[in-house]
Amino acid sequence: MTKHVLVVEDDPHNATLFRKIFEKRLGCDVTVTDSPAAMFGVLRSRGAELVVLDVSLGNSVWEGRPVNGIDLCRLLKQDPATARIPVILATAHAMRGDAERLLAESGADDYVAKPILDHGAFVEQAAYLMEKAA
Numbered sequence: 001m002t003k004h005v006l007v008v009e010d011d012p013h014n015a016t017l018f019r020k021i022f023e024k025r026l027g028c029d030v031t032v033t034d035s036p037a038a039m040f041g042v043l044r045s046r047g048a049e050l051v052v053l054d055v056s057l058g059n060s061v062w063e064g065r066p067v068n069g070i071d072l073c074r075l076l077k078q079d080p081a082t083a084r085i086p087v088i089l090a091t092a093h094a095m096r097g098d099a100e101r102l103l104a105e106s107g108a109d110d111y112v113a114k115p116i117l118d119h120g121a122f123v124e125q126a127a128y129l130m131e132k133a134a
Contacts, residue, residue, distance in 0.1 A: 003028045005028045005048060005051075007033075007052045015032045018030070031048075034057065055070060069089055070102065073108045077108075088110045089108045
């Protein structure tokens with residue numbers, strides 16, 4: 001069965017890059033959105049073996065309030081229906097200590113800095129999380 005990856009990203013260039021990486025390198029089906037409502041809809045209807053979640057998400061709103069990727073990750077991890085889905089935070093915040101802080105704040109499973117410099121390492125990271133969760 002083909003694995004499904006949900007990418008929640010508001011930058012079209014990054015969204016295209018993630019789609020290509022997962023489709024070409026791992027043979028996954030990929031859904032891309034920048035909408036929290038669409039994210040929850042996809043997870044309820046189709047599920048996913050992995051979520052890649054942009055930390056910034058410029059203009060995202062959920063239930064009437066602005067949210068970012070950290071907020072959305074917390075919601076995913078608090079919901080028993082989605083808590084087991086691995087989440088990789090994707091962010092341009094790549095200063096020392098950012099990874100640890102973002103992971104602690106969000107409950108995400110891992111972190112990748114954008115731009116992704118080592119596609120091979122990212123593919124290994126994503127494949128590992130999907131296999132671990134299976």
